[in-house]
Amino acid sequence: MFRHIALLRWTDDSTPEQRAAVLAGLRELPDAIPEIRNYTLGVDAGLAAEGNSDFAIVADFDDVDAYVVYRDHPVHQDLIARLIRPILAARAAVQHDLS
Amino acid sequence: MFRHIALLRWTDDSTPEQRAAVLAGLRELPDAIPEIRNYTLGVDAGLAAEGNSDFAIVADFDDVDAYVVYRDHPVHQDLIARLIRPILAARAAVQHDLS
Numbered sequence A, B: 001m002f003r004h005i006a007l008l009r010w011t012d013d014s015t016p017e018q019r020a021a022v023l024a025g026l027r028e029l030p031d032a033i034p035e036i037r038n039y040t041l042g043v044d045a046g047l048a049a050e051g052n053s054d055f056a057i058v059a060d061f062d063d064v065d066a067y068v069v070y071r072d073h074p075v076h077q078d079l080i081a082r083l084i085r086p087i088l089a090a091r092a093a094v095q096h097d098l099s
Helices: A016-027 A064-072 A074-087 B016-027 B064-072 B074-087
Strands: A002-010 A038-043 A055-061 A088-097 B002-010 B038-043 B055-061 B088-097
Touching: A002 A064, A002 B002, A002 B055, A002 B088, A016 A038, A016 A055, A016 A074, A038 B088, A055 A064, A055 B002, A055 B088, A064 A074, A074 A088, A088 B002, A088 B038, A088 B055, A088 B088, B002 B064, B016 B038, B016 B055, B016 B074, B055 B064, B064 B074, B074 B088
Parallel strands: none
Antiparallel strands: A002 A055, A002 A088, A038 A055, B002 B055, B002 B088, B038 B055
């Protein structure tokens, strides 16, 4: 298995509606991209006094090639361009073998 | 379930031995902290041209209280102080409900 993790921080002026639209859009990706084996999304619980990101994506694939299909998939790229990039303040990511 | 995700970036002058010591130390935590339900660690595969972090931790717990036990556990805190903090350049984290 191959895992992709992304942690996103939203701009201060992003609205709850914009953040909710990202979550709703990402939730539809497993139906559009069958290469996704497991997909978990989460909004930060607010435990940390400071420094946490706002949103997490953990996506598992059979292998790195399947991850690349997801990464470059037009439905995914459209969602990034329309909903994520306009409110994205920072992004951290790792891809790694899951074995 | 409750999930904790941390993505770490190492300092440019950190050595392979220092990075390996972090991985080895973290791998021992599930034995020391029974509240950990699932624990995956990974070194970034180097796919991204730039901007990725170097190391990922995904830890799952029964609930937020179990996560706090892990976060504050003396074995964990000792590992952070001795092995992680000396080579830590940046950290991103999210904690979220997994449901």
